[in-house]
Amino acid sequence: MAEDDAGAELPELVDANDLTGIRLWLAEHQPYEIADELERMPSHTALVPFRLLDKDRELEVFEGLDPVHQQEILVGLRDSVFHELLESMDPDDRARLLGEAPAKIATRALAGLSPAQRKMTAALLGYPEGSVGRYMTPETVVLHRDLTVGRALEVVRAKGADAETVYTLPVVDDGRRLAGTVQLSDLVVSDDDSLVKDIVDVLVPRVGATEPAEESARLMQQANMVAMPVVDSEERFVGLLTFDDALELIEAADSEDIARQSGASPVAGHYVAAGVVRLARARSVWLLLLIVAATLTVNVMQGFESTLEEVTALALFVPMLTGTGGNVGSQSATAIVRALAVGEVRLRDLPKVAWKESRVGLLLGLMLACIAMVIGTALVGTLIAVVVASSVIAICTWAAVIGSTMPLLARRVGVDPAVVSAPLVSTLVDATGLLIYFTIARLILGV
Amino acid sequence: MAEDDAGAELPELVDANDLTGIRLWLAEHQPYEIADELERMPSHTALVPFRLLDKDRELEVFEGLDPVHQQEILVGLRDSVFHELLESMDPDDRARLLGEAPAKIATRALAGLSPAQRKMTAALLGYPEGSVGRYMTPETVVLHRDLTVGRALEVVRAKGADAETVYTLPVVDDGRRLAGTVQLSDLVVSDDDSLVKDIVDVLVPRVGATEPAEESARLMQQANMVAMPVVDSEERFVGLLTFDDALELIEAADSEDIARQSGASPVAGHYVAAGVVRLARARSVWLLLLIVAATLTVNVMQGFESTLEEVTALALFVPMLTGTGGNVGSQSATAIVRALAVGEVRLRDLPKVAWKESRVGLLLGLMLACIAMVIGTALVGTLIAVVVASSVIAICTWAAVIGSTMPLLARRVGVDPAVVSAPLVSTLVDATGLLIYFTIARLILGV
Numbered sequence: 069m070a071e072d073d074a075g076a077e078l079p080e081l082v083d084a085n086d087l088t089g090i091r092l093w094l095a096e097h098q099p100y101e102i103a104d105e106l107e108r109m110p111s112h113t114a115l116v117p118f119r120l121l122d123k124d125r126e127l128e129v130f131e132g133l134d135p136v137h138q139q140e141i142l143v144g145l146r147d148s149v150f151h152e153l154l155e156s157m158d159p160d161d162r163a164r165l166l167g168e169a170p171a172k173i174a175t176r177a178l179a180g181l182s183p184a185q186r187k188m189t190a191a192l193l194g195y196p197e198g199s200v201g202r203y204m205t206p207e208t209v210v211l212h213r214d215l216t217v218g219r220a221l222e223v224v225r226a227k228g229a230d231a232e233t234v235y236t237l238p239v240v241d242d243g244r245r246l247a248g249t250v251q252l253s254d255l256v257v258s259d260d261d262s263l264v265k266d267i268v269d270v271l272v273p274r275v276g277a278t279e280p281a282e283e284s285a286r287l288m289q290q291a292n293m294v295a296m297p298v299v300d301s302e303e304r305f306v307g308l309l310t311f312d313d314a315l316e317l318i319e320a321a322d323s324e325d326i327a328r329q330s331g332a333s334p335v336a337g338h339y340v341a342a343g344v345v346r347l348a349r350a351r352s353v354w355l356l357l358l359i360v361a362a363t364l365t366v367n368v369m370q371g372f373e374s375t376l377e378e379v380t381a382l383a384l385f386v387p388m389l390t391g392t393g394g395n396v397g398s399q400s401a402t403a404i405v406r407a408l409a410v411g412e413v414r415l416r417d418l419p420k421v422a423w424k425e426s427r428v429g430l431l432l433g434l435m436l437a438c439i440a441m442v443i444g445t446a447l448v449g450t451l452i453a454v455v456v457a458s459s460v461i462a463i464c465t466w467a468a469v470i471g472s473t474m475p476l477l478a479r480r481v482g483v484d485p486a487v488v489s490a491p492l493v494s495t496l497v498d499a500t501g502l503l504i505y506f507t508i509a510r511l512i513l514g515v
Numbered sequence: 516m517a518e519d520d521a522g523a524e525l526p527e528l529v530d531a532n533d534l535t536g537i538r539l540w541l542a543e544h545q546p547y548e549i550a551d552e553l554e555r556m557p558s559h560t561a562l563v564p565f566r567l568l569d570k571d572r573e574l575e576v577f578e579g580l581d582p583v584h585q586q587e588i589l590v591g592l593r594d595s596v597f598h599e600l601l602e603s604m605d606p607d608d609r610a611r612l613l614g615e616a617p618a619k620i621a622t623r624a625l626a627g628l629s630p631a632q633r634k635m636t637a638a639l640l641g642y643p644e645g646s647v648g649r650y651m652t653p654e655t656v657v658l659h660r661d662l663t664v665g666r667a668l669e670v671v672r673a674k675g676a677d678a679e680t681v682y683t684l685p686v687v688d689d690g691r692r693l694a695g696t697v698q699l700s701d702l703v704v705s706d707d708d709s710l711v712k713d714i715v716d717v718l719v720p721r722v723g724a725t726e727p728a729e730e731s732a733r734l735m736q737q738a739n740m741v742a743m744p745v746v747d748s749e750e751r752f753v754g755l756l757t758f759d760d761a762l763e764l765i766e767a768a769d770s771e772d773i774a775r776q777s778g779a780s781p782v783a784g785h786y787v788a789a790g791v792v793r794l795a796r797a798r799s800v801w802l803l804l805l806i807v808a809a810t811l812t813v814n815v816m817q818g819f820e821s822t823l824e825e826v827t828a829l830a831l832f833v834p835m836l837t838g839t840g841g842n843v844g845s846q847s848a849t850a851i852v853r854a855l856a857v858g859e860v861r862l863r864d865l866p867k868v869a870w871k872e873s874r875v876g877l878l879l880g881l882m883l884a885c886i887a888m889v890i891g892t893a894l895v896g897t898l899i900a901v902v903v904a905s906s907v908i909a910i911c912t913w914a915a916v917i918g919s920t921m922p923l924l925a926r927r928v929g930v931d932p933a934v935v936s937a938p939l940v941s942t943l944v945d946a947t948g949l950l951i952y953f954t955i956a957r958l959i960l961g962v
Contacts, residue, residue, distance in 0.1 A: 098718065100738045104858070132737070225704050234700045235682050235741070252699060253681045257672050271545060289766065290579070291547045292759040294682070294741065301552060311758050312739045315765070319736065322769045323853060327778065330849035331842055339854035340864065344871060348878040351846045355879060358842055359886050359907075365834035366894055375828055383823055383830040387812035387945050388835045394841070395778055395805055395938040399798045402777035406770060407786035411551070417787065424791055431795040432802060435822060439806050445814055460806075489935050491842040498834050 078105050082116050090117050095122030099125050102383040103132025107338040108150070111140030119145075127156050135168050138461045142173060158232055159185065160205045160313065163192035164175035167202065200284045201277035203317065204298045204307030205232040211239050211264050213247045224252065236295035238305045246297055246305040248272050274299050277306050282321045285314035286411060325409055329402060331358065331491035358491055364499035365390075372506040378515050381448045385456045386502070388440070393463040393501040394494030396432055400425050400471030401493045408475060408485045416478045422469055429468025433461035455512050461506040466504065467497045522955065525552045537564050546572055554785040558587030566592075567651040574603050582615050583784040587823050589620060598627035603884025605679055606632065607652045607760065610639035614649065647731045648724035649756030650764065651745045652679040658686050658711050660694045665707030683742035685752045686715045693744055693752040695719050721746050724753050729768045732761035733858060771933070772856055776849060778805065778938035805938055811946035812837075819953040825962045828895045832903045833949070835887070840910040840948040841941030843879055847872050847918030848940045851948065855922060855932045865923045869916055876915025880908035902959050914944045 081089040094102060094117060102121070106114040106129070108257060118141055121129055130138060130153055154177050166174045166189065178186055188206050195201025209227045211220050220237070228234045237255070239247045248270040258267055273283045274297045288296045288309065295308040299362075324334040331354035333365055335342050369376070376383055404421060407413035413421060437457040444453025471493045475485035509515070528536040541549060541564060549568070553561040553576070563586055563814055577585060577600055589597055601609060601624050613621045613636065627632055635653050642648025656678045658667050667684070675681045684702070686694045695717040705714055721744045722731040735743045735756065742755040771781040778801035782789050815821070816833075823830055851868060854860035860868060884904040891900025918940045922932035956962070 085892065098720065098738070104737065108859070210835075222702065228700055228704045234703070252703070253675055256681070256699070256703070257675045273545065289759075289762050290551065291545070294758070311762070312736075313739070314840055315736050315758070315762055318762070319765065319857070322766075322773075323857070326769075326773060326776070326849060326853050329773070330846045332850065333844045335850075339850065339859045340867075343846060344874045344878065347850070347871070348875045351843075352873070352879060352882060355839070355846075355883060356886065359835065359839055359883050360890075361649075362835040362838050363890050363894075365838070366831050366890065369831040369834070370894065373827060373831070376830055380820060380827070380830075382826050383827075383833070384813050384816040384820070386830070386833050387816070387837050387949065388806065388809040389811050390837065390840075391812070391938075391942055391945055392802070392806055392836075394801055394941065396798075398937060399779045399802075400776045403782075403786065403794070404781065406773050410770070412555070412786045414899060417700070420787070424794070427791045428795045428798070431791065432799060435795075435799060436802060436806050439803060443807075443810050443813065447810075447817065491838075494841065494941075495838055498838055502834065 071135070074139070078117065079109060079113070082109070082113055085427075086118075086121065093117075094121060094125075099128035100132050102129045107133060107137055108340045110341060111137050112144070115141055115144040127153060129163055133159065133335045135165050137341070138165050139169050139173060142169075142177075142287065147180075149171055150176075155185055155307045157313050159188040159192060159204055159207060160203055160307075163202055167193055167197060171176060182472055194275055198281055199278045200275050200281050200298050200309055201306070203281045203313045204277065205313075206307045207232050208308050209234050209237055210244075210305060211237050211250065213239050213263075213265040213268060216260065217253030217255055217258045217262050217264065217267070220264050221255055221260075224255070228471055233295050233308060233310050236293070236297075236308060237480045238297045238308065239264055240305050244304045246274060246303055248298050249295075249297055251294075263359050272297065273323045275309070281309075281317050285317040285321075288314045289318065289413075321409070325405065328484070328486035329405060329489050331355065331489040335455055354489065354491060358495045361495050362498070365495075365502055368499055368502045368506070372502075372510075375506055375510060375515050379509070381452050382455070382506070382509055384478075385444070385452075386407065386505075389456070389459055389463060389505055390494075390498040390501055392436060392460060393467045393497040394490075396429060396464045397467035397471035397493040397497040398490035400429070400468045401475055401488055401490060403487065404472045404475045405485050408479060413476075415476060415479055418473065418480075421476060425468040425472035426465055429465040432468070434465060437461045453511065457506075458512070459501075459508050462504050462508065463497070463501040466500065467493070470497060470500075470506075520653050520944070525564065526556060528559070532563075536729055537567055540564075540574075541568060542603050546575035547579050549576045554580060554584055555787045557788060558584050559591070562588055562591040574600060578604065578608055581784045582612050584788070585612050586620060589616075589624075594627070597623075601822055602628060602632055603737070605652055606635040606639060606654060607650055607679075607754075610636050611649055614644060635952065642724055645728055646725045647722050647728050647745050647755070647756055650728045650760045651724065651756045652760075653754045654679050654683050655755050656684055657691075657752060658684050658697065660686050660688055660710075660712040660715060661787055662711045663707065664702055664705045664709050664711065664714070667697075667711050668702055668707075671702070680742050680755060680757050683740070683744070683755060685744045685755065687752050691751045693721060693746050694740075695748055696744055698741075711781065719744065722756070723748065728756075731756055732764040732768075735761045736765065737858075768856070772852065775931070775933035776852060776936050778802065778936040791814070801936065801938060805942045807947070808942050812942075812949060815946055815949045815953070819949075819957075822953055822957060822962050826899070826956070826960060828899050829953070829956055831895065832891070832899075833952075835890075836903070836906055836910060836952055837941075837945040837948055839883060839907060840914045840944040841937075843876060843911045843945040844914035844918035844940040845937035847876070847915045848922055848935050848937060851919045851922045852932050855926060860923075862923060862926055865920065865927075868923065869920050872915040872919035873912055875913040877908070879915070880911030883911060884908045898960065902952075902956045905959070906948075906955050909951050909955065910944070910948040913947065915946060917947075 209231045235252045248268040249272045295310045298307045327334040333350040335350045437460040440460045441457040444456045475488040478485045670707045682699050684697050693717040696719045742757045774781040779798040782797045793877045884907040887907045888904040891903045922935040926932045
């Protein structure tokens, strides 16, 4: 796990065009390590070592790459290699790759596929983007409920090699309607003469192919499943969502949420391979909106310009107050966005959440006010310190309420709660917090 | 997947003490749904429905709870139920529960276990907290490399029922040293007479039992493994880390990172069940430190008080500038913390990252400066607007560099990069940003 040593030299070997060295490096590393290293390189550079891979490891490395690198490597390959790779990919991975690829690649790819594979890919591409249908594998071993265990094991033996997984086996009735699933481990430990229908788990959670993929993945996690059966609108079995795809979905969703929380759009692919302009673009949208929104703070300050001119000392505490309010609001927002994402908080918890957070905010405000009182008294005097401390209490309470309710309101109107980012909350709390501060100042100082 | 409807009424049934209603509700829900609903209730309330569960679902629901609820429910159970539950738990789940439980519960629990289970739990508890040893399962079916496939399948049939998983089967040599693993699916499709040593995957990734659990889980994810073998310092097989524990580890790590990013300590357990004081405590440490650190901003403002008195208009843009700097810095910090967590960025990338982020920051600064120029000119006049716009460029570049390098520096000195939270970066950028602003103001305005 010495991550900081592993494969330190591949980029240098590529730069030096040392083909023998590259071959040696490839032989010494596992496919997932190779994929990781290739993702760190610009794709035109990654093509060199990729071409030097043994035939039998090509596919595994390719499947370990993100779609951006996959596409760009595909473009650089000769037709025969291009088609061979695509033909041997798992249908769900292929559908996802082609779903995001430019039409030119997608057409070239579909044309080269065997009729069976083309049919499967086309079927998966028929499901909406982000739905379970795009992520499930149609290559499974399906058992009829009337089979004996012995016969079922024979079916697994005969067809297992082509399936993506044989650990969870869908069990269907005559109309291909899903009865449930059996685990391969249950088959193996059961008596050969017993019937599949006697050991099938009929209560196993299932999802519709058009349901959102992320939610389905989280359901699998909650229920600890290796694979979850996917059905169409008539309860017919259509595929399995496997744990590795579920894990990838959850990790991608977490990465997106984390990026959004900081007010950035998620950037697909590897950080190291992402260009400056692409990173800047992903972060610019919110920054632009927020600097415009920050005009509000200028307006508020202008509204109290006479107060400021009379008591310049009030200006000294502006960054401290907006900072503290922003911090408290961001904490609340982050906690609620995460609780919503993992399903701990639901829409109908809104009043409960707001009430709880207002008390958390008040408690934090009281604590921070003591510190503010000390700092204020030491630096400028008691009267201003009282203004600052009272403002801290009010701003913290207000910030916690705003920060916690906004993600829930976003969910209510159908917007991803994660767009209620820390920067958004901070900016809103800045303007309203200043209003609170100067109002309290006028009341106490009488200016 | 209608999460907002599922089990809407359990808390009300418990409040009404409607035992028949509770029994009915329990019968209609899956164990993982029941566990989820119990986690939303305070643990003394959760005890009521838990006691009403059927014997055969008790364990599954219990294993679905977080350690906090597990402990508190245990305390409320009669001795016989208490011991039965613990005895039938998976050894790794039990070790984790007892590792966090107060000594009183742990002693009572260990005393009631059968010698075999006690030995396994004690062994797991011997590994450091947060290490793979705490999360692996010792209950596996181990195959000797000289077995035939037919014989190996018999071993799986005989011992499989007691194992946590039989999908990945560790293969050992005479000294119990790990040779590799075979997948159950490979056994099933292989010829009965072939030898295990001919189909064993000797290149399979493995980890030491004392290695950090989170890193091992991420390795499993990269390599798409259902279970990963764990070895001791002499390469002897000691257990398997299974995909469900890996997924839980990754999710917990993500939740922690997300909480830390907002400057809060992670709160164990369910948001809804967490009390106000506990939430406030988790968030207070950083807030207290940061408000003290914010004294720096007051100092900087004081240092320029004469400038402020002369040109009060400068004060108007303080919240906008500190806000923008904080946003840019938080975005950079968040991106790098995440890239470090998922292994996209390594320590030795520091110079590359700093150079890239400085250009991203400059680009963003140039863009935002245009907006600032317009706002400034409209609200106060061109000269102040030039000061503000120039400051935006400098502050954004500076913030991106600070935000991106701090997590890497934290990692270098052995601190979790996630403690470099958005609030921490904002506070640091606030003080330094003000210094930049007023220095530019003095230069341009000559005051």
